[in-house]
Amino acid sequence: MTDNELIKEILLGDKEKFRFIVEKYQQMVFRTCMGFVHDRDDAEDLAQDVFIQAYQSLSRFKGESAFSTWLYRIGVNASLNKLRESPLKIMMQKFEKITGHKTEIESYPPVADTEDPENILIRQEHIEWIQRTLGSLPENQKTAIVLSKYDDLSQKEIAEIMNTTEGAVEALLQRAKKNLREKLSGKGKNKSGNP
Amino acid sequence: MNCQLCKKELDSYIEGKLSDDLKNQIEAHLLICSDCKDAYRLQILADRVMAAEKELEVNPFLATRVMAEIETRESGTVRSIPNVLRPVLITISMGTAVFLGVIMGSIPQYKKIRETIPVELALIDDTRIESIDLLSNE
Numbered sequence: 491m492t493d494n495e496l497i498k499e500i501l502l503g504d505k506e507k508f509r510f511i512v513e514k515y516q517q518m519v520f521r522t523c524m525g526f527v528h529d530r531d532d533a534e535d536l537a538q539d540v541f542i543q544a545y546q547s548l549s550r551f552k553g554e555s556a557f558s559t560w561l562y563r564i565g566v567n568a569s570l571n572k573l574r575e576s577p578l579k580i581m582m583q584k585f586e587k588i589t590g591h592k593t594e595i596e597s598y599p600p601v602a603d604t605e606d607p608e609n610i611l612i613r614q615e616h617i618e619w620i621q622r623t624l625g626s627l628p629e630n631q632k633t634a635i636v637l638s639k640y641d642d643l644s645q646k647e648i649a650e651i652m653n654t655t656e657g658a659v660e661a662l663l664q665r666a667k668k669n670l671r672e673k674l675s676g677k678g679k680n681k682s683g684n685p
Numbered sequence: 686m687n688c689q690l691c692k693k694e695l696d697s698y699i700e701g702k703l704s705d706d707l708k709n710q711i712e713a714h715l716l717i718c719s720d721c722k723d724a725y726r727l728q729i730l731a732d733r734v735m736a737a738e739k740e741l742e743v744n745p746f747l748a749t750r751v752m753a754e755i756e757t758r759e760s761g762t763v764r765s766i767p768n769v770l771r772p773v774l775i776t777i778s779m780g781t782a783v784f785l786g787v788i789m790g791s792i793p794q795y796k797k798i799r800e801t802i803p804v805e806l807a808l809i810d811d812t813r814i815e816s817i818d819l820l821s822n823e
């Protein structure tokens with residue numbers, strides 16, 4: 491059954507079928523929310539809100555875009571709203587929940603002096619620091635980065651979700667990566683001088 | 686290779702998107718430039734953090750939670766309506782349902798949608814009923 495067929499049946503009163511929609515898209519929505527809030531519990535609460543919002547406004551989905559595009563938009567908006575609501579609270583969340591990478595390394599960024607990227611180990615403060623840096627990007631850059639890095643979407647797909655052009659998305663991604671690089675190397679470095 | 690170009694291409698380098706020539710130039714530069722090498726490591730680190738978050742699996746009970754929440758909200762709104770006002774709501778709902786029914790009934794494809802209307806009306810009217818309640822208390 492296609493998304494549009496499912497939605498038609500839900501709108502006709504078979505609301506239990508909405509469960510299929512949630513099951514199909516829950517990982518996608520959760521991942522997107524995770525990219526914004528970096529906390530598992532918050533991302534799950536947010537994903538739940540996204541689905542409820544989608545359910546309540548289902549009659550407004552006209553099928554002009556893919557259902558996933560519509561759902562991404564709700565997810566991005568809900569995440570941005572959540573961050574606007576209380577950025578400090580979200581950034582201060584308990585980060586240890588999020589990752590299995592608990593190995594220690596000797597130095598704070600810049601990381602241990604090893605030639606092999608596979609040997610770069612991550613510890614808690616790196617994670618927090620990178621999450622804070624990601625969180626400090628302007629909203630549109632952050633959205634483009636999340637949709638690109640967390641959801642593996644093409645620039646064309648991101649452009650559709652963000653209601654802009656592919657060229658604009660490309661520029662946003664470039665700026666976001668440059669911003670990220672500068673913020674990371676500016677804050678994390680204990681060496682000085684640029685060759 | 687200068688630092689500006691090297692840093693600009695780091696992302697593509699990490700993703701393995703560069704030509705062999707450019708890749709070799711970057712690798713040669715990374716061997717001699719500690720600043721770019723730091724930038725490279727930080728980028729790897731950022732990618733790893735994002736990849737770790739991306740791989741997290743959603744709680745398999747999310748769908749059950751969502752469906753339960755929808756159920757609660759829908760039944761909750763109906764139950765929260767004060768008993769006294771129920772007849773008023775029912776009258777308004779029925780009146781509106783009949784009105785919409787007449788309109789939608791004239792469009793064949795919308796005939797079945799009428800079945801969902803009472804729930805939506807209950808949601809919409811609930812807020813109105815609450816404000817009426819407040820007013821009548823004054």
Ligand SMILES: [Zn+2]
Nearest residue numbers: 687688718721
């Ligand atoms: Zn350099």
